[in-house]
Amino acid sequence: MAQQIHIVEDDVAFGKMLTSFLERRGFNVTVSLSGEKARKTISESNFDLLITDLKLPDDSGLDLLEFSQKTSPKTKVILMTGYAEVDTAVKAIKKGALDYISKPFRPEELLMIIEADSQNTESSEEHISETVEPKQPASQPTSENSKFVIGISEASKKFNEYLKLVGPTDMCVLIQGESGTGKEVAAKAIHNYSSRKDKNFVAVDCGAIPKEIAASEFFGHVKGSFTGAVNDKKGHFEAADGGTLFLDEVGNLSYENQIQLLRALQERRIKPVGSNTEIDVDVRILSATNEDLLKAVSEGKFREDLYHRLNEFSIHIPSLHERKEDLFLFIEYFLNEANKSLGKEVIGLSKEVEEAFKNYAWPGNLRELKNVIKRSVLLTNSHLIPLEVIPREVLFSANTKKETVDFSKESNEKQLILNALKEADFNKTKAAKLLNITRKTLYNKLEHYQIEL
Numbered sequence: 001m002a003q004q005i006h007i008v009e010d011d012v013a014f015g016k017m018l019t020s021f022l023e024r025r026g027f028n029v030t031v032s033l034s035g036e037k038a039r040k041t042i043s044e045s046n047f048d049l050l051i052t053d054l055k056l057p058d059d060s061g062l063d064l065l066e067f068s069q070k071t072s073p074k075t076k077v078i079l080m081t082g083y084a085e086v087d088t089a090v091k092a093i094k095k096g097a098l099d100y101i102s103k104p105f106r107p108e109e110l111l112m113i114i115e116a117d118s119q120n121t122e123s124s125e126e127h128i129s130e131t132v133e134p135k136q137p138a139s140q141p142t143s144e145n146s147k148f149v150i151g152i153s154e155a156s157k158k159f160n161e162y163l164k165l166v167g168p169t170d171m172c173v174l175i176q177g178e179s180g181t182g183k184e185v186a187a188k189a190i191h192n193y194s195s196r197k198d199k200n201f202v203a204v205d206c207g208a209i210p211k212e213i214a215a216s217e218f219f220g221h222v223k224g225s226f227t228g229a230v231n232d233k234k235g236h237f238e239a240a241d242g243g244t245l246f247l248d249e250v251g252n253l254s255y256e257n258q259i260q261l262l263r264a265l266q267e268r269r270i271k272p273v274g275s276n277t278e279i280d281v282d283v284r285i286l287s288a289t290n291e292d293l294l295k296a297v298s299e300g301k302f303r304e305d306l307y308h309r310l311n312e313f314s315i316h317i318p319s320l321h322e323r324k325e326d327l328f329l330f331i332e333y334f335l336n337e338a339n340k341s342l343g344k345e346v347i348g349l350s351k352e353v354e355e356a357f358k359n360y361a362w363p364g365n366l367r368e369l370k371n372v373i374k375r376s377v378l379l380t381n382s383h384l385i386p387l388e389v390i391p392r393e394v395l396f397s398a399n400t401k402k403e404t405v406d407f408s409k410e411s412n413e414k415q416l417i418l419n420a421l422k423e424a425d426f427n428k429t430k431a432a433k434l435l436n437i438t439r440k441t442l443y444n445k446l447e448h449y450q451i452e453l
Protein backbone atom coordinates (compact mmCIF):
# COMPACT_ATOMS: atom_id res chain seq x y z
CA MET A 1 0.00 0.00 0.00
CA ALA A 2 1.15 3.52 -0.75
CA GLN A 3 2.79 5.33 2.14
CA GLN A 4 0.54 7.90 3.82
CA ILE A 5 2.26 11.24 4.26
CA HIS A 6 0.98 14.24 6.20
CA ILE A 7 2.58 17.58 5.35
CA VAL A 8 2.17 20.52 7.73
CA GLU A 9 3.12 23.71 5.93
CA ASP A 10 1.52 27.15 6.00
CA ASP A 11 3.10 28.22 2.70
CA VAL A 12 0.37 27.03 0.35
CA ALA A 13 2.46 27.10 -2.86
CA PHE A 14 5.32 25.19 -1.31
CA GLY A 15 2.96 22.63 0.24
CA LYS A 16 1.26 22.16 -3.10
CA MET A 17 4.56 21.68 -4.88
CA LEU A 18 5.70 19.04 -2.38
CA THR A 19 2.33 17.32 -2.59
CA SER A 20 2.32 16.99 -6.35
CA PHE A 21 5.94 15.85 -6.30
CA LEU A 22 5.23 13.11 -3.75
CA GLU A 23 1.90 12.07 -5.24
CA ARG A 24 3.55 11.59 -8.59
CA ARG A 25 5.86 9.14 -6.91
CA GLY A 26 2.97 7.12 -5.58
CA PHE A 27 2.56 8.51 -2.04
CA ASN A 28 -0.79 9.48 -0.58
CA VAL A 29 -0.45 13.01 0.72
CA THR A 30 -2.59 15.08 3.09
CA VAL A 31 -1.74 18.71 3.81
CA SER A 32 -2.54 20.79 6.88
CA LEU A 33 -1.96 24.52 6.72
CA SER A 34 -1.97 25.10 10.48
CA GLY A 35 -0.98 23.36 13.70
CA GLU A 36 -4.60 23.18 14.78
CA LYS A 37 -5.68 21.39 11.61
CA ALA A 38 -2.60 19.15 11.85
CA ARG A 39 -3.42 18.01 15.40
CA LYS A 40 -6.97 17.17 14.39
CA THR A 41 -5.76 15.24 11.33
CA ILE A 42 -3.10 13.36 13.34
CA SER A 43 -5.75 12.31 15.87
CA GLU A 44 -8.08 11.05 13.17
CA SER A 45 -5.77 9.12 10.84
CA ASN A 46 -2.67 6.97 10.90
CA PHE A 47 0.18 8.32 8.82
CA ASP A 48 3.47 6.66 8.00
CA LEU A 49 5.22 9.98 7.87
CA LEU A 50 4.67 13.51 9.14
CA ILE A 51 6.64 16.26 7.44
CA THR A 52 6.23 19.49 9.35
CA ASP A 53 7.57 22.98 9.19
CA LEU A 54 9.40 23.88 12.40
CA LYS A 55 7.72 27.29 12.59
CA LEU A 56 3.99 27.48 12.13
CA PRO A 57 1.89 30.59 12.78
CA ASP A 58 -0.07 28.85 15.57
CA ASP A 59 2.23 26.03 16.64
CA SER A 60 5.76 24.68 16.61
CA GLY A 61 7.09 21.67 14.77
CA LEU A 62 8.73 20.44 17.99
CA ASP A 63 5.41 20.43 19.82
CA LEU A 64 3.77 18.68 16.89
CA LEU A 65 6.52 16.06 17.00
CA GLU A 66 5.71 15.37 20.66
CA PHE A 67 1.98 15.32 19.94
CA SER A 68 2.47 12.88 17.09
CA GLN A 69 4.74 10.63 19.19
CA LYS A 70 2.01 10.39 21.85
CA THR A 71 -0.98 10.09 19.54
CA SER A 72 0.50 7.98 16.79
CA PRO A 73 3.83 6.50 17.94
CA LYS A 74 4.53 4.66 14.67
CA THR A 75 4.47 7.82 12.56
CA LYS A 76 7.93 9.01 11.59
CA VAL A 77 8.61 12.73 11.58
CA ILE A 78 10.76 14.91 9.33
CA LEU A 79 11.18 18.59 10.18
CA MET A 80 11.58 21.35 7.64
CA THR A 81 13.69 24.19 9.01
CA GLY A 82 15.04 27.58 8.05
CA TYR A 83 18.79 28.09 8.20
CA ALA A 84 18.68 29.71 11.63
CA GLU A 85 16.71 26.89 13.16
CA VAL A 86 19.16 24.06 12.64
CA ASP A 87 20.02 23.86 16.34
CA THR A 88 16.39 23.29 17.20
CA ALA A 89 16.15 20.70 14.46
CA VAL A 90 19.09 18.82 15.93
CA LYS A 91 17.21 18.83 19.25
CA ALA A 92 14.26 17.34 17.40
CA ILE A 93 16.39 14.46 16.13
CA LYS A 94 17.42 13.80 19.72
CA LYS A 95 13.75 13.67 20.60
CA GLY A 96 13.17 10.98 17.98
CA ALA A 97 12.53 12.77 14.69
CA LEU A 98 13.66 10.80 11.68
CA ASP A 99 15.54 13.70 10.13
CA TYR A 100 15.42 17.41 9.32
CA ILE A 101 15.80 19.22 6.05
CA SER A 102 16.86 22.85 5.69
CA LYS A 103 14.81 25.16 3.53
CA PRO A 104 15.10 25.93 0.72
CA PHE A 105 15.48 22.36 -0.49
CA ARG A 106 14.72 20.46 -3.65
CA PRO A 107 11.95 17.86 -3.36
CA GLU A 108 14.42 15.18 -4.47
CA GLU A 109 16.39 15.75 -1.27
CA LEU A 110 13.28 15.03 0.74
CA LEU A 111 12.61 11.96 -1.36
CA MET A 112 16.13 10.71 -0.67
CA ILE A 113 15.48 10.84 3.07
CA ILE A 114 12.16 9.01 2.66
CA GLU A 115 13.64 6.36 0.39
CA ALA A 116 16.69 5.82 2.57
CA ASP A 117 14.38 5.22 5.51
CA SER A 118 12.14 2.83 3.52
CA GLN A 119 15.19 0.83 2.46
CA ASN A 120 16.36 0.58 6.06
CA THR A 121 12.90 -0.52 7.12
CA GLU A 122 12.61 -3.02 4.26
CA SER A 123 15.99 -4.61 4.87
CA SER A 124 15.28 -4.99 8.57
CA GLU A 125 11.86 -6.49 7.73
CA GLU A 126 13.46 -8.93 5.28
CA HIS A 127 15.56 -10.32 8.10
CA ILE A 128 12.45 -10.93 10.17
CA SER A 129 10.20 -12.26 7.45
CA GLU A 130 10.94 -15.49 5.62
CA THR A 131 8.54 -14.91 2.77
CA VAL A 132 9.68 -12.04 0.67
CA GLU A 133 7.20 -10.57 -1.82
CA PRO A 134 7.97 -11.70 -5.39
CA LYS A 135 9.87 -9.18 -7.46
CA GLN A 136 8.04 -7.32 -10.22
CA PRO A 137 7.40 -9.39 -13.35
CA ALA A 138 9.60 -8.71 -16.37
CA SER A 139 6.81 -6.95 -18.26
CA GLN A 140 6.71 -4.09 -15.78
CA PRO A 141 7.92 -0.72 -17.07
CA THR A 142 11.66 -0.32 -16.87
CA SER A 143 13.30 2.53 -15.03
CA GLU A 144 13.22 4.29 -18.40
CA ASN A 145 9.42 4.42 -18.10
CA SER A 146 9.49 5.78 -14.59
CA LYS A 147 11.08 8.89 -16.07
CA PHE A 148 7.84 10.20 -17.47
CA VAL A 149 4.83 11.74 -15.84
CA ILE A 150 1.76 9.52 -15.85
CA GLY A 151 -0.68 12.22 -14.81
CA ILE A 152 -3.78 12.24 -12.64
CA SER A 153 -6.41 13.41 -15.12
CA GLU A 154 -8.92 10.91 -16.45
CA ALA A 155 -7.63 11.47 -20.00
CA SER A 156 -4.06 10.69 -18.95
CA LYS A 157 -5.02 7.68 -16.89
CA LYS A 158 -6.92 6.23 -19.83
CA PHE A 159 -4.19 6.75 -22.36
CA ASN A 160 -1.53 5.38 -20.03
CA GLU A 161 -3.71 2.31 -19.46
CA TYR A 162 -3.74 1.83 -23.23
CA LEU A 163 0.05 2.07 -23.36
CA LYS A 164 0.33 -0.65 -20.74
CA LEU A 165 -2.30 -2.78 -22.39
CA VAL A 166 -0.91 -2.69 -25.91
CA GLY A 167 2.76 -2.59 -24.88
CA PRO A 168 3.32 -6.32 -24.38
CA THR A 169 1.52 -7.27 -27.63
CA ASP A 170 3.17 -7.14 -31.04
CA MET A 171 0.49 -4.89 -32.52
CA CYS A 172 1.33 -1.94 -34.75
CA VAL A 173 0.17 1.17 -32.95
CA LEU A 174 -0.72 4.50 -34.50
CA ILE A 175 -0.22 7.30 -31.98
CA GLN A 176 -2.13 10.46 -32.74
CA GLY A 177 -1.89 13.78 -31.00
CA GLU A 178 -1.04 17.43 -31.45
CA SER A 179 2.55 18.49 -31.82
CA GLY A 180 4.54 18.25 -28.58
CA THR A 181 2.04 16.10 -26.67
CA GLY A 182 4.54 13.31 -26.08
CA LYS A 183 4.02 10.88 -28.96
CA GLU A 184 7.64 9.78 -29.01
CA VAL A 185 7.67 9.39 -25.23
CA ALA A 186 4.53 7.23 -25.55
CA ALA A 187 6.14 5.10 -28.26
CA LYS A 188 9.18 4.58 -26.07
CA ALA A 189 6.91 3.58 -23.19
CA ILE A 190 5.15 1.00 -25.38
CA HIS A 191 8.56 -0.39 -26.36
CA ASN A 192 9.60 -0.54 -22.72
CA TYR A 193 6.43 -2.40 -21.76
CA SER A 194 7.19 -5.04 -24.39
CA SER A 195 9.47 -8.05 -24.43
CA ARG A 196 11.50 -6.16 -27.06
CA LYS A 197 12.67 -3.64 -24.51
CA ASP A 198 16.24 -4.92 -24.43
CA LYS A 199 16.56 -4.53 -28.18
CA ASN A 200 16.80 -1.29 -30.14
CA PHE A 201 14.17 1.43 -30.27
CA VAL A 202 14.86 3.27 -33.51
CA ALA A 203 13.03 6.56 -34.06
CA VAL A 204 12.81 7.95 -37.59
CA ASP A 205 11.43 11.36 -38.48
CA CYS A 206 9.71 10.57 -41.77
CA GLY A 207 9.25 14.26 -42.50
CA ALA A 208 13.00 14.82 -42.51
CA ILE A 209 13.97 12.14 -45.06
CA PRO A 210 14.10 13.26 -48.72
CA LYS A 211 12.06 10.76 -50.73
CA GLU A 212 15.00 9.95 -53.04
CA ILE A 213 17.05 8.49 -50.23
CA ALA A 214 14.22 7.06 -48.10
CA ALA A 215 14.64 3.50 -49.45
CA SER A 216 18.31 3.52 -48.57
CA GLU A 217 17.56 4.99 -45.12
CA PHE A 218 14.92 2.36 -44.35
CA PHE A 219 16.44 -0.69 -46.00
CA GLY A 220 20.16 0.15 -46.26
CA HIS A 221 22.36 -0.07 -49.35
CA VAL A 222 25.42 -1.87 -50.64
CA LYS A 223 28.63 -0.12 -51.55
CA GLY A 224 28.60 1.34 -55.08
CA SER A 225 24.83 1.00 -55.55
CA PHE A 226 24.58 4.73 -56.28
CA THR A 227 26.87 7.74 -56.36
CA GLY A 228 27.84 8.46 -52.80
CA ALA A 229 27.30 4.89 -51.56
CA VAL A 230 30.93 4.49 -50.57
CA ASN A 231 30.28 1.77 -47.98
CA ASP A 232 27.64 -0.81 -47.18
CA LYS A 233 25.05 0.76 -44.92
CA LYS A 234 22.46 -0.81 -42.65
CA GLY A 235 18.97 0.69 -42.82
CA HIS A 236 16.58 1.48 -39.97
CA PHE A 237 14.78 -1.86 -40.33
CA GLU A 238 17.94 -3.84 -39.75
CA ALA A 239 19.00 -1.52 -36.94
CA ALA A 240 15.67 -2.16 -35.23
CA ASP A 241 15.71 -5.93 -35.81
CA GLY A 242 14.22 -7.67 -32.78
CA GLY A 243 13.12 -4.30 -31.44
CA THR A 244 10.86 -1.41 -32.39
CA LEU A 245 10.87 1.03 -35.29
CA PHE A 246 9.09 4.30 -34.54
CA LEU A 247 7.95 6.23 -37.61
CA ASP A 248 7.32 9.78 -36.52
CA GLU A 249 5.25 12.05 -38.79
CA VAL A 250 4.41 9.00 -40.89
CA GLY A 251 1.92 11.06 -42.93
CA ASN A 252 4.87 12.82 -44.56
CA LEU A 253 6.08 9.73 -46.44
CA SER A 254 5.83 10.02 -50.21
CA TYR A 255 3.42 7.70 -51.99
CA GLU A 256 6.33 5.70 -53.42
CA ASN A 257 7.92 5.29 -50.00
CA GLN A 258 4.55 4.20 -48.62
CA ILE A 259 4.47 1.32 -51.14
CA GLN A 260 8.00 0.24 -50.19
CA LEU A 261 7.15 0.37 -46.52
CA LEU A 262 3.95 -1.60 -46.98
CA ARG A 263 5.81 -4.32 -48.84
CA ALA A 264 8.41 -4.61 -46.09
CA LEU A 265 5.68 -4.86 -43.46
CA GLN A 266 3.73 -7.50 -45.35
CA GLU A 267 6.70 -9.69 -46.19
CA ARG A 268 8.72 -9.01 -43.04
CA ARG A 269 11.70 -8.97 -45.33
CA ILE A 270 13.78 -6.17 -46.82
CA LYS A 271 16.21 -5.82 -49.69
CA PRO A 272 18.98 -3.21 -49.31
CA VAL A 273 19.33 -0.89 -52.31
CA GLY A 274 21.68 -2.49 -54.88
CA SER A 275 21.59 -5.91 -53.24
CA ASN A 276 20.10 -9.15 -54.61
CA THR A 277 19.70 -10.70 -51.22
CA GLU A 278 16.64 -10.33 -49.05
CA ILE A 279 17.00 -10.15 -45.29
CA ASP A 280 14.39 -11.33 -42.78
CA VAL A 281 13.56 -8.73 -40.17
CA ASP A 282 11.52 -8.92 -37.01
CA VAL A 283 10.43 -5.38 -36.29
CA ARG A 284 7.45 -3.94 -34.45
CA ILE A 285 6.21 -0.74 -36.04
CA LEU A 286 4.88 2.15 -34.00
CA SER A 287 3.97 5.30 -35.88
CA ALA A 288 2.83 8.77 -35.00
CA THR A 289 1.10 11.63 -36.70
CA ASN A 290 -0.27 15.01 -35.77
CA GLU A 291 -2.41 15.25 -38.87
CA ASP A 292 -5.68 13.59 -39.72
CA LEU A 293 -4.44 10.48 -41.54
CA LEU A 294 -7.94 9.32 -42.40
CA LYS A 295 -8.49 12.62 -44.20
CA ALA A 296 -5.20 12.06 -46.04
CA VAL A 297 -6.50 8.61 -47.00
CA SER A 298 -9.77 10.05 -48.29
CA GLU A 299 -7.83 12.65 -50.28
CA GLY A 300 -5.69 9.90 -51.82
CA LYS A 301 -2.49 11.17 -50.17
CA PHE A 302 -2.00 8.22 -47.86
CA ARG A 303 -2.52 4.59 -48.84
CA GLU A 304 -5.50 3.01 -47.15
CA ASP A 305 -3.88 -0.43 -46.97
CA LEU A 306 -0.83 1.05 -45.21
CA TYR A 307 -3.09 3.03 -42.89
CA HIS A 308 -4.83 -0.16 -41.73
CA ARG A 309 -1.55 -1.99 -41.35
CA LEU A 310 -0.11 0.75 -39.14
CA ASN A 311 -3.33 1.20 -37.24
CA GLU A 312 -3.93 -2.19 -35.63
CA PHE A 313 -4.46 -0.18 -32.47
CA SER A 314 -4.70 3.56 -32.18
CA ILE A 315 -3.96 5.80 -29.24
CA HIS A 316 -4.89 9.43 -28.96
CA ILE A 317 -2.68 11.53 -26.71
CA PRO A 318 -4.66 14.34 -25.11
CA SER A 319 -3.40 17.88 -25.55
CA LEU A 320 -2.21 19.65 -22.41
CA HIS A 321 -5.36 21.74 -22.56
CA GLU A 322 -7.44 18.55 -22.33
CA ARG A 323 -5.56 17.45 -19.22
CA LYS A 324 -5.22 20.64 -17.22
CA GLU A 325 -5.32 18.66 -13.97
CA ASP A 326 -1.86 17.38 -14.87
CA LEU A 327 -0.41 20.83 -15.48
CA PHE A 328 1.26 21.15 -12.09
CA LEU A 329 2.75 17.68 -12.22
CA PHE A 330 4.38 18.53 -15.52
CA ILE A 331 5.49 21.92 -14.23
CA GLU A 332 7.16 20.35 -11.24
CA TYR A 333 8.78 17.66 -13.39
CA PHE A 334 10.15 20.15 -15.93
CA LEU A 335 11.22 22.48 -13.11
CA ASN A 336 13.33 19.72 -11.59
CA GLU A 337 14.78 18.88 -14.97
CA ALA A 338 15.64 22.54 -15.61
CA ASN A 339 17.17 22.94 -12.13
CA LYS A 340 19.34 19.91 -12.69
CA SER A 341 20.53 20.86 -16.13
CA LEU A 342 21.12 24.53 -15.26
CA GLY A 343 22.45 23.99 -11.75
CA LYS A 344 19.69 26.18 -10.25
CA GLU A 345 17.51 25.83 -7.16
CA VAL A 346 14.19 27.34 -8.17
CA ILE A 347 11.46 25.70 -6.11
CA GLY A 348 8.28 26.80 -7.82
CA LEU A 349 6.13 29.42 -9.48
CA SER A 350 4.96 32.65 -7.93
CA LYS A 351 1.18 32.88 -7.47
CA GLU A 352 0.81 35.24 -10.46
CA VAL A 353 2.75 32.90 -12.74
CA GLU A 354 0.71 29.95 -11.50
CA GLU A 355 -2.43 31.81 -12.49
CA ALA A 356 -1.04 32.81 -15.91
CA PHE A 357 -0.01 29.21 -16.61
CA LYS A 358 -3.48 27.98 -15.69
CA ASN A 359 -5.09 30.44 -18.07
CA TYR A 360 -2.85 29.74 -21.02
CA ALA A 361 -3.91 27.10 -23.56
CA TRP A 362 -0.39 25.75 -24.29
CA PRO A 363 -0.82 25.22 -28.04
CA GLY A 364 2.69 23.73 -28.22
CA ASN A 365 1.76 21.33 -25.41
CA LEU A 366 4.44 19.70 -23.25
CA ARG A 367 7.29 20.83 -25.44
CA GLU A 368 6.23 24.46 -25.08
CA LEU A 369 5.73 24.10 -21.33
CA LYS A 370 9.14 22.51 -20.94
CA ASN A 371 10.82 25.27 -22.96
CA VAL A 372 9.03 28.08 -21.12
CA ILE A 373 10.02 26.59 -17.77
CA LYS A 374 13.64 26.07 -18.72
CA ARG A 375 13.92 29.62 -20.00
CA SER A 376 12.21 30.99 -16.89
CA VAL A 377 14.39 28.99 -14.52
CA LEU A 378 17.46 30.34 -16.27
CA LEU A 379 16.24 33.91 -15.80
CA THR A 380 15.03 33.50 -12.21
CA ASN A 381 17.28 34.70 -9.41
CA SER A 382 14.99 33.86 -6.50
CA HIS A 383 13.19 30.74 -5.30
CA LEU A 384 9.97 31.36 -7.17
CA ILE A 385 9.61 32.18 -10.86
CA PRO A 386 8.36 35.77 -11.12
CA LEU A 387 5.96 37.20 -13.70
CA GLU A 388 8.71 39.28 -15.33
CA VAL A 389 10.52 36.29 -16.81
CA ILE A 390 7.47 34.73 -18.44
CA PRO A 391 7.15 35.12 -22.23
CA ARG A 392 4.60 37.69 -23.36
CA GLU A 393 2.49 35.20 -25.30
CA VAL A 394 1.82 33.27 -22.10
CA LEU A 395 0.76 36.41 -20.24
CA PHE A 396 -1.26 37.99 -22.99
CA SER A 397 -2.77 34.98 -24.65
CA ALA A 398 -6.30 34.95 -25.99
CA ASN A 399 -7.21 32.15 -23.66
CA THR A 400 -8.54 33.65 -20.50
CA LYS A 401 -11.11 31.12 -19.39
CA LYS A 402 -14.26 32.25 -17.66
CA GLU A 403 -14.31 29.20 -15.47
CA THR A 404 -10.80 29.75 -14.20
CA VAL A 405 -11.32 33.35 -13.18
CA ASP A 406 -10.26 33.59 -9.56
CA PHE A 407 -10.51 36.99 -8.01
CA SER A 408 -9.12 35.87 -4.67
CA LYS A 409 -5.79 37.65 -5.06
CA GLU A 410 -5.33 41.23 -6.20
CA SER A 411 -2.30 40.46 -8.35
CA ASN A 412 -4.18 37.62 -10.09
CA GLU A 413 -7.14 39.85 -10.61
CA LYS A 414 -5.16 42.60 -12.26
CA GLN A 415 -3.48 40.10 -14.56
CA LEU A 416 -6.78 38.48 -15.48
CA ILE A 417 -8.27 41.84 -16.32
CA LEU A 418 -5.32 42.70 -18.53
CA ASN A 419 -5.57 39.33 -20.29
CA ALA A 420 -9.28 39.72 -20.87
CA LEU A 421 -8.87 43.25 -22.23
CA LYS A 422 -6.19 42.05 -24.59
CA GLU A 423 -8.38 39.19 -25.77
CA ALA A 424 -11.31 41.52 -26.27
CA ASP A 425 -9.18 43.98 -28.27
CA PHE A 426 -9.65 46.41 -25.39
CA ASN A 427 -13.42 46.44 -25.83
CA LYS A 428 -14.63 46.80 -22.24
CA THR A 429 -18.07 45.27 -22.79
CA LYS A 430 -16.53 42.14 -24.28
CA ALA A 431 -13.82 42.01 -21.61
CA ALA A 432 -16.46 42.23 -18.86
CA LYS A 433 -18.34 39.34 -20.48
CA LEU A 434 -15.16 37.27 -20.63
CA LEU A 435 -14.55 37.95 -16.98
CA ASN A 436 -18.15 37.20 -16.11
CA ILE A 437 -18.57 40.56 -14.37
CA THR A 438 -20.70 43.61 -15.17
CA ARG A 439 -19.32 46.53 -17.14
CA LYS A 440 -19.71 48.73 -14.09
CA THR A 441 -17.63 46.36 -11.97
CA LEU A 442 -14.98 46.33 -14.65
CA TYR A 443 -14.86 50.15 -14.67
CA ASN A 444 -14.49 50.17 -10.89
CA LYS A 445 -11.68 47.67 -11.08
CA LEU A 446 -9.88 49.56 -13.86
CA GLU A 447 -9.96 52.59 -11.62
CA HIS A 448 -8.87 50.61 -8.60
CA TYR A 449 -5.85 49.17 -10.41
CA GLN A 450 -5.20 52.42 -12.27
CA ILE A 451 -5.34 50.68 -15.62
CA GLU A 452 -5.59 53.39 -18.23
CA LEU A 453 -6.88 52.56 -21.68
Ligand SMILES: Nc1ncnc2c1ncn2[C@@H]1O[C@H](COP(=O)(O)OP(=O)(O)OP(=O)(O)O)[C@@H](O)[C@H]1O
Binds near residue numbers: 182184186290333370
Ligand atom coordinates in the same frame (compact mmCIF):
# COMPACT_ATOMS: atom_id res chain seq x y z
N1 LIG B 1 4.72 11.99 -19.97
C1 LIG B 1 5.76 12.80 -20.04
N2 LIG B 1 6.47 13.08 -18.94
C2 LIG B 1 7.52 13.94 -18.99
N3 LIG B 1 7.93 14.57 -20.10
C3 LIG B 1 7.25 14.33 -21.23
C4 LIG B 1 6.13 13.45 -21.27
N4 LIG B 1 5.66 13.42 -22.53
C5 LIG B 1 6.43 14.24 -23.24
N5 LIG B 1 7.39 14.79 -22.48
C6 LIG B 1 8.41 15.76 -22.93
O1 LIG B 1 7.75 16.70 -23.78
C7 LIG B 1 8.53 16.97 -24.93
C8 LIG B 1 7.72 16.62 -26.18
O2 LIG B 1 7.56 15.20 -26.25
P1 LIG B 1 7.66 14.36 -27.61
O3 LIG B 1 8.86 14.74 -28.40
O4 LIG B 1 7.48 12.93 -27.28
O5 LIG B 1 6.35 14.94 -28.33
P2 LIG B 1 5.81 14.61 -29.77
O6 LIG B 1 4.34 14.56 -29.65
O7 LIG B 1 6.50 13.38 -30.31
O8 LIG B 1 6.27 15.90 -30.56
P3 LIG B 1 6.18 16.14 -32.15
O9 LIG B 1 4.75 16.13 -32.54
O10 LIG B 1 6.79 17.51 -32.31
O11 LIG B 1 6.98 15.05 -32.79
C9 LIG B 1 9.80 16.16 -24.80
O12 LIG B 1 10.80 16.99 -24.29
C10 LIG B 1 9.44 15.08 -23.82
O13 LIG B 1 10.56 14.65 -23.09
